[in-house]
Amino acid sequence: MDDKYLDFNEKRMHIFGELVKRYWNGRLNTVTDLDELTEDIMRRYGFHPEEKTFIQDHIRLAMGLEPTGNADFREELDLVKSSREISKPVVAKIEGPCEYCDRHSCECVSMGKYETLLYSRTKEEDEEGDDDCLECGYCASSCDFGSIAEKIEFLPIVDLLKESKEPVFAAAAPAIVGQFGDNVTMGKLRTAFKMMGFEDMIEIALFADILTIKEAFEFNKLVKKKEDFFLTSCCCPVWFNMIKKNYPDIYEHLSPSISPMIASGRILKRLYPNAKVVFISPCIAKKSEALEPDLKGAIDYVINFRELQEIFAALEINLEELSPLDKDHASLGGRLYARKGGVSFSVKTVVNRLEPSRVIKLKAKKVDGVKECKAILDALSRHEDIDANFIEGMGCPGGCVGGPRTNIDTVKATAMVNEFGEDSFILTPFDNLNVMKILKQLGISSIEEITQNEDMKKLLSRE
Structure with a gap:
């Protein structure tokens, strides 16, 4: 050796x-x-x-x-x-x-x-x-x-930050909470990004809120009988690729929604046409997702948490000493996308608001890790009764908090995500005034238009 x-x-x-x-x-x-x-x-x-x-x-x-x-x-x-x-x-x-x-x-x-x-x-x-x-x-x-x-995609970003007049946004995955120290808040991270030359740091959970509403409408439309079921496509490219490549028989049950990462890039570039968007990720898979032919162009570069930790050290940015720039972008539900069960919880809160007297209630099955994802998809492919009509899969154990390029263990990360989510003054995506503000800027006057407006459907869906 x-x-x-x-x-x-x-x-x-x-x-x-x-x-x-x-x-x-x-x-x-x-x-x-x-x-x-x-x-x-x-x-x-x-x-x-x-x-x-x-x-x-x-x-x-x-x-x-x-x-x-x-x-x-x-x-x-x-x-x-x-x-x-x-x-x-x-x-x-x-x-x-x-x-x-x-x-x-x-x-x-x-x-x-x-x-x-x-x-x-x-x-x-x-x-x-x-x-x-x-x-x-x-x-x-x-x-x-x-x-x-x-x-690693950082050197071209250095040139953007130092030489470009275009605004560069850091779009941070919900799992980022606690990844850089117990005393490093989201506000301190925002300060660090602005010190580096970024225009701002945006919570990806905000775009998770928008997609939650979209998937809630889709669930209500597609799940009408006991035997109907809905596969969420939010968040995890490993889950999406597994279904697309290996389960064509159940692919039609998969939501056409893009991930919150892709939504952030598309929407920010619609609002700021010359903007560049850098996604801050817990994993490697997001680097490949950003380059998929039907998604390419939304996100310019992806940096993971472990790489970002090295960047802060190299630039001698002491996060704990920074003054925080706090903003409340997202709901409890959107922030919980970082861990197993978060998507299901968030979508269910909106389904219950859209149709409080719904006969067929949303009943979720949450799986994490590739083995469990494969097992549930095999069962669905064999037409087995899984006693659920909303299936959420995440390729990493524990969800995004267990990604292969995170800095802290999954149990601690999950606890910190839960705490950060509960700190939000916004309970559900339906209550998020930031969502309505963005929709109005995009020409949308009501929540219902998310799935009715053709331009909005195209913006938030895969080809």
């Missing part, structure tokens, strides 16, 4: 932190600067000259670029400067450390599984492709040797 490859997920964060520090401060302008960074990293961790390309490829990934296996840097900095988007694939394989691993294959560890290799080690296996990949990103978070890693 070669110790320098162990726990490489943390070592690659050090690489990223050094990259951020130098790029932000104008000390990364030439190939020579990249070479110096490479040498510094190699000395720190004891890498040999023949392992140089491994470190260089991790630097490339930390710049948001493809690993090339080239022994020298060439036009990487020019590519970053000219880039206005990150290309697929988000997750890449780097040659080298697999020889130190005792696994026989790199499998999607959360799957349970679909009996498919996600990242294989032979050319023949690579050529077979992997149509079943859910793009969950757990392969990257579970590879301790640095053989599988995702692109």
Whole structure:
């Protein structure tokens, strides 16, 4: 076993932190600067000259670029400067450390599984492709040797913040609460983002409120009999991909709604046509979702919580010492989207408001983790009675609070999300005056028009 490859997920964060520090401060302008960074990293961790390309490829990934296996840097900095988007694939394989691993294959560890290799080690296996990949990103978070890693999208954001006159919004996932310390409030995070040059930090939970209302109307329309059921599409791209790729027989029961992340980008860009939107995420899957052909353009870049923690450290931003800029964007229900059962709770509160005397009540089934998601979908596909008509699935254990790029454990994160949700002065999405303010700016005069207005339906739905 070669110790320098162990726990490489943390070592690659050090690489990223050094990259951020130098790029932000104008000390990364030439190939020579990249070479110096490479040498510094190699000395720190004891890498040999023949392992140089491994470190260089991790630097490339930390710049948001493809690993090339080239022994020298060439036009990487020019590519970053000219880039206005990150290309697929988000997750890449780097040659080298697999020889130190005792696994026989790199499998999607959360799957349970679909009996498919996600990242294989032979050319023949690579050529077979992997149509079943859910793009969950757990392969990257579970590879301790640095053989599988995702692109980091921050360097192009630095150029936007420093050089662009366009407003740049940070759209923060509800699971962000508590991720940066017990005493770091959402108001302090907003202050930190504004210090970096962002126009503002927006709660994604606000857009969850809008989509909650949309899905409540859809549930009322589609669930009329005891045997009817409705699959929510909100939040989790792993859940959506699993249904789309593997369960065509029940795909028609899936809501056409986009996720709150995509809704935030589409709506903010409608209100601020030149705006750029950066999603702050608990997971890797959102990076792939932002690049889906029918969703592309809503979100410009995705940064996860672990990356953001390294950014704050590199820029020497002490969050606890900041004065908070507090705003109340979202309801209890919207904020609870961060954890298992939150979507069901939120949609049910609105269904009960829309049709208080409804005969067929919303009865939810909440599943988390890919194994449980697969089990419930198998049962539905076999026409088994699951004693529920609203099914919520989240690919990560515990929901988004259990994402592979979070900073605190799931139990603590869930408690903090619940507490933050209860702190909201807005009980349900139906009571959120911010929702009505946005809808009026979009030309919508009543809640009912969310599903009746053709422009609004297009704005909040997948193609």
